Amino acid sequence: MSNIQQPYPADSLTRPTVLDEATGSRRFCRSRRSSKNTTNAGSRPALRVVAVAPPDWIHGKKDTRALNSSDPASLFNACRVAASRALSRTGAWANSNWAGETRSKVRANFLLMYSLDDIPAFIEMMECEKPNVLLLGAMTLCMPGAIECAKIAKEMFGDDIVVVLGGRHVTETIYLWHAKARQAADVVHHRASPARLIREGQLPSIFDVVVSGDGEFFIAELGEILGHNRAPYDLKAIFAEFDRATPGDWIASLPASSLEVVSAGIPIDANELPPLASLFGVSAAFAVFGGRMTAHVFSDTGRGCVYDCDFCSEKSGVTGGLRDIANAAKRLYGQLEDAVNVIEEDHPDRGASAFVEDSILLGGSPRALDALCELLEAKPLAIVFGAQFTVDQVLRREHQIARLSRVGLRYIFIGLETLDPDEIGGMSKNIGSRNGSWQARSDRVFQILAQNGIACGCALLFGLGESHRSRITLLDAVVEARRQTGCPAFLSANWAVQHPLRGQSGGLEYDYLDWGTPAGPYLDNFHHFGEASLNYCLENQAPPEILELEEIVHRLRVFQSS
Numbered sequence: 001m002s003n004i005q006q007p008y009p010a011d012s013l014t015r016p017t018v019l020d021e022a023t024g025s026r027r028f029c030r031s032r033r034s035s036k037n038t039t040n041a042g043s044r045p046a047l048r049v050v051a052v053a054p055p056d057w058i059h060g061k062k063d064t065r066a067l068n069s070s071d072p073a074s075l076f077n078a079c080r081v082a083a084s085r086a087l088s089r090t091g092a093w094a095n096s097n098w099a100g101e102t103r104s105k106v107r108a109n110f111l112l113m114y115s116l117d118d119i120p121a122f123i124e125m126m127e128c129e130k131p132n133v134l135l136l137g138a139m140t141l142c143m144p145g146a147i148e149c150a151k152i153a154k155e156m157f158g159d160d161i162v163v164v165l166g167g168r169h170v171t172e173t174i175y176l177w178h179a180k181a182r183q184a185a186d187v188v189h190h191r192a193s194p195a196r197l198i199r200e201g202q203l204p205s206i207f208d209v210v211v212s213g214d215g216e217f218f219i220a221e222l223g224e225i226l227g228h229n230r231a232p233y234d235l236k237a238i239f240a241e242f243d244r245a246t247p248g249d250w251i252a253s254l255p256a257s258s259l260e261v262v263s264a265g266i267p268i269d270a271n272e273l274p275p276l277a278s279l280f281g282v283s284a285a286f287a288v289f290g291g292r293m294t295a296h297v298f299s300d301t302g303r304g305c306v307y308d309c310d311f312c313s314e315k316s317g318v319t320g321g322l323r324d325i326a327n328a329a330k331r332l333y334g335q336l337e338d339a340v341n342v343i344e345e346d347h348p349d350r351g352a353s354a355f356v357e358d359s360i361l362l363g364g365s366p367r368a369l370d371a372l373c374e375l376l377e378a379k380p381l382a383i384v385f386g387a388q389f390t391v392d393q394v395l396r397r398e399h400q401i402a403r404l405s406r407v408g409l410r411y412i413f414i415g416l417e418t419l420d421p422d423e424i425g426g427m428s429k430n431i432g433s434r435n436g437s438w439q440a441r442s443d444r445v446f447q448i449l450a451q452n453g454i455a456c457g458c459a460l461l462f463g464l465g466e467s468h469r470s471r472i473t474l475l476d477a478v479v480e481a482r483r484q485t486g487c488p489a490f491l492s493a494n495w496a497v498q499h500p501l502r503g504q505s506g507g508l509e510y511d512y513l514d515w516g517t518p519a520g521p522y523l524d525n526f527h528h529f530g531e532a533s534l535n536y537c538l539e540n541q542a543p544p545e546i547l548e549l550e551e552i553v554h555r556l557r558v559f560q561s562s
Contacts, residue, residue, distance in 0.1 A: 045095050045099070051079055052136055056531075057516075057526075074167070076110070077216070079215070080274050122149060136167070143194070169512070170212045186262075191509040218246055218248055221243065239261050249263060270301075285350070297357065326368075329362060333372060358387065359388060364389065369397065380407065384411075387413070391414055392429065394414065405452040418461070418466055421433075423467070458492070471552060493530065497538075512536065517534040525552075
């Protein structure tokens with residue numbers, strides 16, 4: 001995730017709690033516990049997998065007015081090929097705890113955690129499923145939480161469980177020095193690489209496999225192998241034979257040995273990937289869509305953003321460029337159509353909505369945006385949707401924004417960050433500076449969106465080098481803009497976090513073993529933020545003074561009540 005995250009207008013259905021009954025996971029688990037206790041181990045599926053997004057906070061709950069989602073969308077993405085095999089009863093996944101007739105059975109094995117306060121729910125799921133595979137998908141600030149989850153799993157099941165760690169943090173800390181050569185000798189381990197930390201004795205051997213990069217086919221194939229073997233698993237032998245032609249750009253590192261397996265780099269055909277809604281269902285409902293159920297959809301055009309802003313972990317210099325933009329609109333239309341069908345089936349009285357998880361909708365490509373409009377005009381869908389754009393893209397694509405609004409676009413999320421890009425050293429996406437100040441252009445965006453009946457959400461990003469006076473001026477400006485235009489309707493405040501960025505971190509090499517923010521007044525206030533950290537600030541940047549942070553939180557409350 002980038003520093004500009006959590007673009008999800010929350011309501012009572014999407015509070016960040018793993019106990020949210022909208023997911024059905026705890027209810028499903030409890031209903032099966034008594035039957036499991038009366039059966040022997042031999043009657044359990046051979047492959048039992050639990051997938052968890054570990055917590056990034058040491059304790060507490062996010063403020064209910066902060067922007068969030070209750071779905072681990074990135075984890076769903078990584079597991080979608082495996083889930084498709086389970087639902088179609090294909091291969092070893094046919095004899096897994098994900099296999100069944102309903103989406104809810106797959107979804108019940110996924111867990112999104114916010115803080116260590118959610119550990120009891122994690123333990124309950126582990127006791128219920130008795131997994132032999134635990135999949136952990138972690139962002140950087142989630143690493144201490146991932147360590148806690150892995151320790152518990154090993155304490156409960158020892159060598160009978162394979163703990164697999166992946167996600168954005170691993171992808172940023174394990175990478176190839178020469179990407180085209182695709183040789184194990186070219187694998188680089190950042191100081192924060194979990195595999196390196198285990199090998200150097202800074203972490204116990206709690207992660208059996210650490211995988212960087214594309215997980216879709218890797219996870220599916222690993223399940224096929226483990227489903228046909230029994231614990232304890234000889235992972236070194238398994239990975240010595242693991243098929244490097246498994247699609248995707250991935251690296252598998254075995255911390256307990258020196259073994260590194262690098263994929264052959266066969267590209268994933270995004271056009272063949274299954275959509276999420278039909279696999280995992282839809283349980284969220286973003287307030288901005290008026291109570292409609294909200295699906296997560298993707299155009300699968302790449303891992304990140306087309307711009308290269310220094311502060312963002314979705315910068316193109318780290319995540320790479322766009323992929324197969326020519327077919328992106330068709331893929332996105334298919335995912336929207338899938339969401340409509342699933343929501344009509346599972347929630348017939350609620351109506352359908354979706355948030356497009358692209359860093360920028362269809363990469364901002366004018367041709368792709370027109371193609372999406374043409375598809376939605378030719379065959380309209382009973383759905384409204386939201387997406388992300390930059391300030392200058394809204395200004396340059398004004399006619400396309402208006403056209404999109406007529407086919408269902410009801411919400412746009414933009415990164416506002418600051419009122420003066422020069423104060424923070426500039427931004428790659430600030431491409432329209434000749435057309436007025438950043439503030440003037442932002443105000444024009446608010447007017448355009450209001451005129452087209454599109455709600456606006458904004459990410460504010462502090463800790464980039466701005467003065468505290470500038471922060472307060474920014475907050476006052478969005479309050480005034482909302483008073484005049486109704487936009488923005490939602491704010492996501494973030495404090496800039498230094499990510500590993502595959503070594504592009506300005507010389508900073510944190511190991512990220514400590515919680516980003518310890519217990520105390522900073523933590524209490526940061527629960528109002530999307531992403532924030534006291535310990536992992538950007539190079540040459542200091543965390544806010546507590547009184548400054550409290551003033552920011554006060555201004556956020558003023559905005560929310562305005």
